Amino acid sequence: MGFNGKHLSLEDRKIIEENINKGLRKFETAKELNKSQSTIGKEIKNNRKHRYSQTDDAPWKCKHYKDCKVCIGRCSDFEEVPCFRRDRFIGACNGCSEIKSCKKTKYFYYANIAQKNYEYSLKDSRQGVNLNTTELFELAHIICPLIKQGQSIYTILQNHKEITQCEKTIYTYIEMGLFKDWGITNIDLRREVARKIPKKNKLKKRSESADYTGRKYDDYVEFVKNNPTYATTEMDTVYNHQEGPYIQTFIFENTKLMIGRLKQHKTSEEMSNSLSHFQELLGDDMYQKLFGLLLTDRGSEFAKPQLFEVNTETGEIRSNIFYCDAQMPSQKPHVENNHEFIRDIILKKKSMSNLTQDKLDLMFSHINSVPRKSLGGKTPYEAFEFTRLSSSFFLVYILISH
Numbered sequence: 001m002g003f004n005g006k007h008l009s010l011e012d013r014k015i016i017e018e019n020i021n022k023g024l025r026k027f028e029t030a031k032e033l034n035k036s037q038s039t040i041g042k043e044i045k046n047n048r049k050h051r052y053s054q055t056d057d058a059p060w061k062c063k064h065y066k067d068c069k070v071c072i073g074r075c076s077d078f079e080e081v082p083c084f085r086r087d088r089f090i091g092a093c094n095g096c097s098e099i100k101s102c103k104k105t106k107y108f109y110y111a112n113i114a115q116k117n118y119e120y121s122l123k124d125s126r127q128g129v130n131l132n133t134t135e136l137f138e139l140a141h142i143i144c145p146l147i148k149q150g151q152s153i154y155t156i157l158q159n160h161k162e163i164t165q166c167e168k169t170i171y172t173y174i175e176m177g178l179f180k181d182w183g184i185t186n187i188d189l190r191r192e193v194a195r196k197i198p199k200k201n202k203l204k205k206r207s208e209s210a211d212y213t214g215r216k217y218d219d220y221v222e223f224v225k226n227n228p229t230y231a232t233t234e235m236d237t238v239y240n241h242q243e244g245p246y247i248q249t250f251i252f253e254n255t256k257l258m259i260g261r262l263k264q265h266k267t268s269e270e271m272s273n274s275l276s277h278f279q280e281l282l283g284d285d286m287y288q289k290l291f292g293l294l295l296t297d298r299g300s301e302f303a304k305p306q307l308f309e310v311n312t313e314t315g316e317i318r319s320n321i322f323y324c325d326a327q328m329p330s331q332k333p334h335v336e337n338n339h340e341f342i343r344d345i346i347l348k349k350k351s352m353s354n355l356t357q358d359k360l361d362l363m364f365s366h367i368n369s370v371p372r373k374s375l376g377g378k379t380p381y382e383a384f385e386f387t388r389l390s391s392s393f394f395l396v397y398i399l400i401s402h
Contacts, residue, residue, distance in 0.1 A: 008033075008118070010112075012035075015032065016043065048109045049108055140179050143156050143160075144183065154167055154373045210304065216322070233290065234334050248261045252384070255384045256338065257368055261277075262356070271301050271302060272304070293319070294319050296322075298326055
């Protein structure tokens with residue numbers, strides 16, 4: 001059976017003091033409290049108090065007294081006379097039957113003093129932290145299990161209104177290591193491990209296989225400026241292995257709502273089929289409102305812009321597609337940031353061969369139900385209800401997901 005890893009409480013320390021008075025050994029106390037013997041030993045040794053006596057400087061207090069011919073009291077070679085009861089078995093002199101006649105240095109353990117020492121050391125390690133010990137424990141018991149489940153600090157605060165600290169404060173506490181004893185460090189936080197950015201001198205310059213004339217990011221900025229009624233939908237691809245399968249992702253920028261389609265091939269023909277599918281289900285008007293303005297990267301799967309812009313059956317323009325500059329994923333931040341939610345569920349290098357569209361729809365339903373700070377605490381579902389598309393949204397989402 002594993003030991004209880006929690007901090008010793010005042011009640012635990014009272015039991016330690018009581019057992020010392022009874023003459024119980026450290027291993028017996030450790031067993032009663034479900035702690036390791038070393039934990040009990042360190043607790044007693046670090047907090048026992050020396051009871052001063054007028055004979056403390058007497059020559060016989062030193063273990064070398066009999067061998068030393070010229071004793072001058074506490075010199076640099078001074079060592080206390082050992083006591084097996086005090087040092088090895090029990091830990092302190094409380095309750096010793098020979099206390100009155102004993103000439104050795106005396107140490108006593110008191111629970112209240114040990115607790116004050118603990119609280120002081122905890123407070124000293126938390127300079128600038130506006131929390132007492134009880135408040136820290138209560139906060140840790142709420143947030144630490146949820147962080148281990150993969151929830152963000154923001155989501156936790158949205159669901160636990162009893163927490164009075166702000167998001168920045170919680171992150172500061174974690175940075176300071178206040179929750180280390182509960183197994184929480186920076187590495188456990190979502191978004192704390194940043195994506196590695198290749199060094200510039202190692203980047204391979206990609207040949208321009210597509211014609212981006214009039215479709216570059218500067219053109220996109222100008223288009224948005226001249227057409228403010230268009231809502232941007234960012235498009236990207238997520239995959240774990242080059243051979244597939246692939247998840248084509250779409251995120252509606254103003255509401256953070258994200259949907260995805262499962263693909264077996266990473267080609268422009270395969271990816272553009274999603275738009276044809278959406279247009280057929282939604283009709284031209286609703287399609288234009290949702291997919292009229294697309295922003296993506298320069299991946300090979302999007303390298304044929306005409307397939308995305310033009311309805312191949314009617315020859316009519318259906319979308320305006322623009323491309324971010326090379327190696328600039330920050331120009332489509334919404335879809336990049338939301339991919340982190342996908343990575344919480346589908347880890348990198350994990351096989352996606354068993355993934356189905358139904359499973360994908362369920363995953364995105366979960367992602368769209370998570371409150372977002374950027375949406376004022378609303379979920380993407382809730383944010384969409386306040387848009388001009390709200391009356392048709394749920395029907396649209398059901399259609400898109402099939």
